[in-house]
Amino acid sequence: MREITYRQALNEALAEELERDPNVFLMGEEVAEYHGAYKVSQGLLERFGPKRIIDTPISENGFAGLGVGAAMTGLRPIIEFMTWSFSLVAFDQVVNNAPNMFMMSGGQFNIPITFRGPNGPAHQLAATHSHATENFYASVPGLKVCTPATPRDAKGLLKTAVRDDNPVLVLEAELLYSSKGMVESPDEELLIPLGQAEVKREGSDVSIICYAQTVPLALTVAAQLEEQDISAEIVDLRSIKPLDEEAIYKSISKTHRVVIVEQDRPFCGVGAEVCYRIQKDIFDELDAPILRVSQEDVPTPYNEKLEKFVLPNADKLMSAVKRICYA
Amino acid sequence: MHRSEQRDEVEMLAMMLLIRRFEERASQQYQAQKIGGFCHLYIGQEAVVVGAVAAVRNDDYIITAYRDHGHALARGTSANACMAELFGKATGCTLGLGGSMHFFDKQRHMYGGHAIVGAHVPLAAGLAFASKYRSEDRVTLCFFGDGAINQGSFHEALNLIALYKLPVILICENNLFAMGTSVTRSTSLKQIVDRAEGYDIPGDIVDGMSFREVRDKVAEVAASIRKDPHPAFLEVRTYRYRGHSMSDPASYRTKEELEKYRLDDPIIRLRAQLTREGKLTNEQFDALDKKAKETVMASVKFAEQSPELPVEDVYKYAYFDGEKK
Numbered sequence: 248m249r250e251i252t253y254r255q256a257l258n259e260a261l262a263e264e265l266e267r268d269p270n271v272f273l274m275g276e277e278v279a280e281y282h283g284a285y286k287v288s289q290g291l292l293e294r295f296g297p298k299r300i301i302d303t304p305i306s307e308n309g310f311a312g313l314g315v316g317a318a319m320t321g322l323r324p325i326i327e328f329m330t331w332s333f334s335l336v337a338f339d340q341v342v343n344n345a346p347n348m349f350m351m352s353g354g355q356f357n358i359p360i361t362f363r364g365p366n367g368p369a370h371q372l373a374a375t376h377s378h379a380t381e382n383f384y385a386s387v388p389g390l391k392v393c394t395p396a397t398p399r400d401a402k403g404l405l406k407t408a409v410r411d412d413n414p415v416l417v418l419e420a421e422l423l424y425s426s427k428g429m430v431e432s433p434d435e436e437l438l439i440p441l442g443q444a445e446v447k448r449e450g451s452d453v454s455i456i457c458y459a460q461t462v463p464l465a466l467t468v469a470a471q472l473e474e475q476d477i478s479a480e481i482v483d484l485r486s487i488k489p490l491d492e493e494a495i496y497k498s499i500s501k502t503h504r505v506v507i508v509e510q511d512r513p514f515c516g517v518g519a520e521v522c523y524r525i526q527k528d529i530f531d532e533l534d535a536p537i538l539r540v541s542q543e544d545v546p547t548p549y550n551e552k553l554e555k556f557v558l559p560n561a562d563k564l565m566s567a568v569k570r571i572c573y574a
Numbered sequence: 575m576h577r578s579e580q581r582d583e584v585e586m587l588a589m590m591l592l593i594r595r596f597e598e599r600a601s602q603q604y605q606a607q608k609i610g611g612f613c614h615l616y617i618g619q620e621a622v623v624v625g626a627v628a629a630v631r632n633d634d635y636i637i638t639a640y641r642d643h644g645h646a647l648a649r650g651t652s653a654n655a656c657m658a659e660l661f662g663k664a665t666g667c668t669l670g671l672g673g674s675m676h677f678f679d680k681q682r683h684m685y686g687g688h689a690i691v692g693a694h695v696p697l698a699a700g701l702a703f704a705s706k707y708r709s710e711d712r713v714t715l716c717f718f719g720d721g722a723i724n725q726g727s728f729h730e731a732l733n734l735i736a737l738y739k740l741p742v743i744l745i746c747e748n749n750l751f752a753m754g755t756s757v758t759r760s761t762s763l764k765q766i767v768d769r770a771e772g773y774d775i776p777g778d779i780v781d782g783m784s785f786r787e788v789r790d791k792v793a794e795v796a797a798s799i800r801k802d803p804h805p806a807f808l809e810v811r812t813y814r815y816r817g818h819s820m821s822d823p824a825s826y827r828t829k830e831e832l833e834k835y836r837l838d839d840p841i842i843r844l845r846a847q848l849t850r851e852g853k854l855t856n857e858q859f860d861a862l863d864k865k866a867k868e869t870v871m872a873s874v875k876f877a878e879q880s881p882e883l884p885v886e887d888v889y890k891y892a893y894f895d896g897e898k899k
Contacts, residue, residue, distance in 0.1 A: 272707070298707065303734070304733060304734070304737065306730040306733065306734060308696065308726060308727050308730050309696050309699070309727065309730025309731050309733065309734045310696075310730075310734065311696070312693065312694075312695075312696020312697055312699065312700065312727060312730075312731065313696050313697075313699040313700040313703055313731070313734055314700060315696070315697055315700060316637075316685075316696060316697035316698060316699060316700020316701045316702075316703070316704070317700035317701070317703050317704045317707070318700070319685055319697065319700065319701065319704075320635075320700075320701060320704040320705075321704075322704050322707060324700075339690060339693050339727070340693065340696065340727075343690055343693065344688075344690075344693060344694075344697065348686075349891055349892070349893070349894050350671050350672075350888075350891040350892065351668060351671060351672040351676040351678070351686070351687070352668050352671075352672060352676070352678035352680070352686065352687075353666070353667070353668030353669035353670075353671045353672060353678065353891070354669065354671075354890070354891055354894075355668070355678050355679075355680040356678065356680060356685070356686075357894035388892050389892055389893065391893075412894045412895075412896060413893050413894055
């Protein structure tokens with residue numbers, strides 16, 4: 248194990264998969280000569296050449312579709328969106344072509360493609376650049392969606408995504424790119440299965456279900472709660488779809504209280520689905536109502552103070568936990 | 575491809591007849607409510623796909639839009655598999671899961687059947703990208719209608735195709751109407767082929783009612799692409815005799831216009847050429863037509879008698895689990 252950044256972890260995952268399988272190629276805006284808008288693909292052009300590390304024009308719908316077509320022939324494209332907010336102009340390819348092909352073709356064409364890039368609000372990018380797209384995409388049958396929060400998960404999930412025979416969306420987070428964490432050394436194969444949550448902190452009084460950017464938030468709040476004698480268990484979903492119900496239920500069966508903290512919007516957000524499943528399957532385990540902390544139901548404002556108010560934050564999470572712990 | 579490698583013209587005429595008779599019968603079965611959803615017929619346009627397919631190799635990729643019955647048949651998908659698909663049966667070319675607008679036949683390199691207008695042009699770029707990536711000399715034939723050329727995905731794909739010098743023949747089947755909107759009301763250009771010029775892609779206009787002209791032009795372009803990968807654009811001028819779909823009486827055009835095109839029918843034209851050249855007698859033509867009708871009638875029977883997938887099978891086709899179905 249050694250400590251590396253989330254960015255380096257993704258870079259290692261890309262390099263290892265490109266090295267392992269000649270069918271893998273990376274395509275997107277500024278991925279080659281510029282080394283990635285967020286430097287995730289640093290050094291890959293030099294190592295793998297322009298045939299496999301391919302710059303595109305600003306043309307998301309075009310190159311996302313090109314990736315799907317290439318995947319129909321058995322290539323394994325990794326398509327980078329500079330941010331998932333820009334994937335919305337490629338929505339038709341991601342939602343209509345990639346996940347539908349297998350069913351529409353009667354099982355003749357699976358689409359082994361990975362779409363990746365930073366997702367969710369970053370810092371003062373305002374409404375068009377701050378979309379948390381996980382609930383849009385997780386609602387589409389045929390897609391898989393994962394949301395790594397740590398360098399280790401980023402590496403392990405991205406590598407698994409590239410090897411999956413279906414379209415997988417890896418929703419990274421800009422604000423996490425420079426965060427550090429312990430990751431297995433490069434000579435150890437690190438694959439983290441999709442659909443497997445991880446308890447990031449053990450606790451006994453309340454379960455906080457989180458993913459992506461809300462994982463470090465939940466860990467910070469858990470430390471503060473500890474000082475107030477509330478022991479929070481942090482369950483990082485890691486994958487939104489498939490969803491690890493078992494891990495969620497196991498934690499709640501221990502704590503009997505749950506807050507879901509998500510980075511998307513409240514209406515039809517990921518938390519709404521998780522909440523529905525909890526009450527359906529383990530209603531008797533609950534000692535308090537399920538609360539959700541999400542963004543406010545407004546487009547993301549630019550102003551720093553207003554943005555902070557709109558996003559899920561420590562104050563909102565703290566007060567939600569206290570409310571259901573009757574503290 | 576050299577002329578000596580080209581498919582036998584009488585066989586190609588037989589294929590055009592098969593498509594014509596298939597579509598006529600599909601129309602009838604649709605009216606009898608044996609076929610659901612939308613159903614777009616290819617009648618009048620047969621020379622386009624049969625001519626193009628006759629000019630390329632069997633392992634070249636083809637991909638098209640939703641008016642796709644003729645494309646699958648021309649590639650050799652059986653009338654049985656096509657009719658069964660329209661009937662939604664498990665013996666259909668996509669097991670009854672795709673329907674009229676989504677015919678696929680991987681074995682014959684028919685990559686669909688795509689129903690969002692223009693959205694398959696980027697896929698064609700991907701197919702051609704894959705050929706180039708693997709250093710294969712395959713050509714991708716990408717068919718689309720005149721309605722696709724104003725869609726963003728079309729423009730993005732053309733730019734990528736030209737930029738990466740991908741081996742694609744972009745075949746615009748200009749049948750003059752995008753659904754009910756005439757080209758003159760949808761497109762700012764006087765001629766569609768000029769779209770290609772904007773992307774520095776060489777373009778040409780082809781008479782889509784002439785099997786030979788389509789075949790020869792596609793063969794010429796394909797040969798050039800195989801030597802050195804690059805795209806080409808063909809505006810193939812054709813006409814659909816029926817409405818946009820089964821629910822469309824096509825009241826936006828005159829009877830006289832339709833009659834004018836019917837007199838220039840692609841099947842009649844190729845038949846006349848072959849007859850004149852002593853390659854086909856009237857008796858032989860009648861026999862071909864009879865055979866096409868019989869094949870199609872048999873396909874209806876086959877479709878009727880075929881089973882449907884059990885409902886629980888739907889879950890097998892959401893995600894690929896590593897075992898090809």
